[in-house]
Amino acid sequence: MSLIENLAVQNEQKILLVVLDGLGGLPKAGKTELEAAWTPNLDRLAAASGLGLLVPVAPGVTPGSGPAHLALFGYDPVEFQVGRGVLEALGVGLSPGPHDLCARANFCTVDAEGKLISRRAVSEGRRLTTEECVQLCTSLSRVASGIEDVEVVVRPGKEHRFVVMFSGAGLAAELSDSDPGHEGVAAEGIRPLTEGAVKAARIANEFVRLCRAELSTRERANSVLLRGWAFPPVLATLRERYKLSAACIAAYPMYRGLARLVGMDVLECDETWDDEIEQIRLNRSRYDFFFIHLKEFDKAGEDGDFDRKVELIERFDGDILPQLVDLDMDVLCITGDHSTPAVMGGHSWHSVPFLLHSRYVRPQVQVDQFAERACARGSLGRIAAKDLMALLLAHSLKLTKFGA
Amino acid sequence: MSLIENLAVQNEQKILLVVLDGLGGLPKAGKTELEAAWTPNLDRLAAASGLGLLVPVAPGVTPGSGPAHLALFGYDPVEFQVGRGVLEALGVGLSPGPHDLCARANFCTVDAEGKLISRRAVSEGRRLTTEECVQLCTSLSRVASGIEDVEVVVRPGKEHRFVVMFSGAGLAAELSDSDPGHEGVAAEGIRPLTEGAVKAARIANEFVRLCRAELSTRERANSVLLRGWAFPPVLATLRERYKLSAACIAAYPMYRGLARLVGMDVLECDETWDDEIEQIRLNRSRYDFFFIHLKEFDKAGEDGDFDRKVELIERFDGDILPQLVDLDMDVLCITGDHSTPAVMGGHSWHSVPFLLHSRYVRPQVQVDQFAERACARGSLGRIAAKDLMALLLAHSLKLTKFGA
Numbered sequence: 171m172s173l174i175e176n177l178a179v180q181n182e183q184k185i186l187l188v189v190l191d192g193l194g195g196l197p198k199a200g201k202t203e204l205e206a207a208w209t210p211n212l213d214r215l216a217a218a219s220g221l222g223l224l225v226p227v228a229p230g231v232t233p234g235s236g237p238a239h240l241a242l243f244g245y246d247p248v249e250f251q252v253g254r255g256v257l258e259a260l261g262v263g264l265s266p267g268p269h270d271l272c273a274r275a276n277f278c279t280v281d282a283e284g285k286l287i288s289r290r291a292v293s294e295g296r297r298l299t300t301e302e303c304v305q306l307c308t309s310l311s312r313v314a315s316g317i318e319d320v321e322v323v324v325r326p327g328k329e330h331r332f333v334v335m336f337s338g339a340g341l342a343a344e345l346s347d348s349d350p351g352h353e354g355v356a357a358e359g360i361r362p363l364t365e366g367a368v369k370a371a372r373i374a375n376e377f378v379r380l381c382r383a384e385l386s387t388r389e390r391a392n393s394v395l396l397r398g399w400a401f402p403p404v405l406a407t408l409r410e411r412y413k414l415s416a417a418c419i420a421a422y423p424m425y426r427g428l429a430r431l432v433g434m435d436v437l438e439c440d441e442t443w444d445d446e447i448e449q450i451r452l453n454r455s456r457y458d459f460f461f462i463h464l465k466e467f468d469k470a471g472e473d474g475d476f477d478r479k480v481e482l483i484e485r486f487d488g489d490i491l492p493q494l495v496d497l498d499m500d501v502l503c504i505t506g507d508h509s510t511p512a513v514m515g516g517h518s519w520h521s522v523p524f525l526l527h528s529r530y531v532r533p534q535v536q537v538d539q540f541a542e543r544a545c546a547r548g549s550l551g552r553i554a555a556k557d558l559m560a561l562l563l564a565h566s567l568k569l570t571k572f573g574a
Numbered sequence: 575m576s577l578i579e580n581l582a583v584q585n586e587q588k589i590l591l592v593v594l595d596g597l598g599g600l601p602k603a604g605k606t607e608l609e610a611a612w613t614p615n616l617d618r619l620a621a622a623s624g625l626g627l628l629v630p631v632a633p634g635v636t637p638g639s640g641p642a643h644l645a646l647f648g649y650d651p652v653e654f655q656v657g658r659g660v661l662e663a664l665g666v667g668l669s670p671g672p673h674d675l676c677a678r679a680n681f682c683t684v685d686a687e688g689k690l691i692s693r694r695a696v697s698e699g700r701r702l703t704t705e706e707c708v709q710l711c712t713s714l715s716r717v718a719s720g721i722e723d724v725e726v727v728v729r730p731g732k733e734h735r736f737v738v739m740f741s742g743a744g745l746a747a748e749l750s751d752s753d754p755g756h757e758g759v760a761a762e763g764i765r766p767l768t769e770g771a772v773k774a775a776r777i778a779n780e781f782v783r784l785c786r787a788e789l790s791t792r793e794r795a796n797s798v799l800l801r802g803w804a805f806p807p808v809l810a811t812l813r814e815r816y817k818l819s820a821a822c823i824a825a826y827p828m829y830r831g832l833a834r835l836v837g838m839d840v841l842e843c844d845e846t847w848d849d850e851i852e853q854i855r856l857n858r859s860r861y862d863f864f865f866i867h868l869k870e871f872d873k874a875g876e877d878g879d880f881d882r883k884v885e886l887i888e889r890f891d892g893d894i895l896p897q898l899v900d901l902d903m904d905v906l907c908i909t910g911d912h913s914t915p916a917v918m919g920g921h922s923w924h925s926v927p928f929l930l931h932s933r934y935v936r937p938q939v940q941v942d943q944f945a946e947r948a949c950a951r952g953s954l955g956r957i958a959a960k961d962l963m964a965l966l967l968a969h970s971l972k973l974t975k976f977g978a
Contacts, residue, residue, distance in 0.1 A: 533601065535947045569635065
């Protein structure tokens with residue numbers, strides 16, 4: 171048990187962790203997205219909160235969503251790595267055990283010679299609909315539910331995406347991807363990367379063969395690609411580690427899956443911010459830790475759309491933050507999982523501003539803004555993201571004294 | 575040997591580490607205790623010093639006095655843990671070896687049926703005097719100096735408190751406390767928590783029996799309670815690690831004991847701040863490292879007495895600091911072991927301001943105050959308390975270059 175785990179106690183105080191995905195930014199015309207946004211509510215809250223910066227993984231390291239979130243939940247993201255296949259599996263509602271091999275899959279379109287026409291089965295600019303994906307997965311489930319002694323589960327995701335989970339003895343995750351990464355060539359056979367992965371490769375290739383046979387009469391979405399092979403890591407839950415009863419409110423599958431992996435209950439909600447907050451309100455008495463994930467900031471950043479990211483921040487400030495404050499949690503933390511500066515059009519290594527509101531913080535002197543440079547002068551300093559959880563627990567009086 | 579130990583060299587420069595116990599605070603009406611206090615001398619010194627914040631153990635972790643001080647002395651407080659019984663034993667002047675089992679003890683009052691009337695032998699609101707404790711311990715020493723092949727030492731502390739040290743083969747510290755934690759019930763028998771602790775439990779229970787027999791005719795303080803069983807950790811001394819000749823000036827037993835554990839000489843002094851400074855003055859030439867511990871700030875914080883903590887800080891600033899500056903040490907560091915915000919009435923996890931005065935610091939720009947939020951913008955940043963010692967050594971030129 172770690173130091174923090176040894177000190178953790180249960181109490182009635184409530185923590186709300188609000189993750190605005192990809193929140194951190196970089197200046198365009200002198201101001202970052204957070205600095206450019208008009209955010210009177212965030213700024214007023216910042217003036218009465220502790221501010222600081224989170225280093226997601228390590229200086230200079232740009233994290234994916236998996237490690238970035240594990241760190242926020244108090245797990246060392248270098249020690250505990252979650253493969254993409256596992257994240258996707260969790261996100262579509264599967265609960266893989268430590269010996270269930272997961273892969274991300276998607277429908278693709280190949281020509282008569284087997285060469286890839288569209289890696290994502292796009293036709294005339296249109297993606298597959300999620301409804302079509304569900305139907306196709308039902309077909310695949312019928313023809314490929316078991317291979318040798320291995321049970322196979324096919325579960326649809328959004329649009330062209332689905333997940334395959336292989337359960338059986340003697341599997342291994344050291345497998346190559348079948349996606350060649352570009353079109354005009356044939357999909358690759360799945361190769362074992364270690365001797366122990368020979369059986370898994372054989373099963374995987376047979377799965378692909380069965381899928382192609384089933385889909386062969388179709389013009390579009392007539393084959394499949396697999397990648398991101400992984401087993402789930404074995405993670406102690408938030409309850410085991412911190413005695414927390416935790417709930418996740420997230421619209422996107424991956425974040426729901428990640429939360430499930432650390433033992434959070436995933437609350438059902440539709441994809442509107444308002445409904446997400448309503449779910450917290452309805453379940454307020456049932457949990458002592460709430461994680462709410464809002465994705466749109468990251469998408470705007472990935473799209474390089476500075477103005478849209480600014481607008482989303484302003485919408486959060488005007489519509490959502492007052493509702494979150496009204497929930498009257500003992501500890502309210504607002505941060506991101508990583509930076510997605512619009513000027514970079516993708517995730518980055520930059521530190522992430524965080525705000526911790528509690529009756530036990532030292533507010534700043536002369537800081538009245540929630541933004542990157544204001545947080546660099548904050549009273550909570552620059553900390554590793556994996557240490558944030560200890561601060562959340564401490565400020566809700568959930569950590570006892572260490573030593574006499 | 576650690577990196578720092580490998581680099582340490584002896585020289586003539588002198589270091590003074592001033593620990594104001596529980597110094598860090600939280601705002602009440604907008605200002606922390608340090609911010610509310612009128613401290614012209616501290617502020618002037620701060621403007622010419624390096625400032626920073628110490629994280630006592632880890633983010634979010636509230637330390638007891640033991641780990642907080644070990645960290646200030648350069649020891650990893652998670653690696654080296656000192657049981658309370660050992661701290662108390664050292665504090666009353668015992669020098670337990672690694673195989674001497676120590677326990678905190680106190681006189682209590684029980685009724686005819688053996689039920690606890692007062693866990694601290696309080697009678698009509700009055701505690702036992704230290705003189706009474708000394709007399710009672712003398713009686714106990716007479717009747718319980720040896721049990722089986724184990725030597726027993728009883729040493730009085732303050733008021734109702736005393737220490738018992740058991741020296742002999744086959745002892746173990748895995749023992750339950752006899753203090754049930756509340757009154758109206760009988761004291762508990764001491765139970766072995768492992769198989770190896772059977773002998774220790776038998777000796778401990780026989781000790782309690784002998785004490786009760788000796789005290790049985792008394793109305794008050796007619797029994798004893800034992801807790802905090804521990805052996806001392808084996809710590810390399812400051813001389814071994816850093817080539818330091820170190821002296822401790824502290825009125826309170828625990829801090830004297832802790833200093834002794836890391837090899838400091840404990841100078842005799844009465845309990846006034848002025849006498850403590852006089853002891854440094856008298857012994858200036860004999861040591862190159864002085865640790866002076868002033869307890870009262872922590873007491874005011876524990877009592878929730880914001881105004882008293884402010885007054886004490888002002889008294890330190892007016893009466894004591896000028897004398898410390900006049901000692902003209904090469905390095906003068908003023909800090910606390912942890913925060914004890916009056917608004918929380920107890921130790922807390924918050925970082926602790928520190929000031930390092932030396933001819934080799936980078937003073938701040940636009941900081942002219944010694945307080946939490948000023949130190950958050952200090953030139954020395956936010957560091958782990960266990961790294962402070964390396965800064966003290968470096969600023970007194972006691973660390974050679976690392977590598978060629």
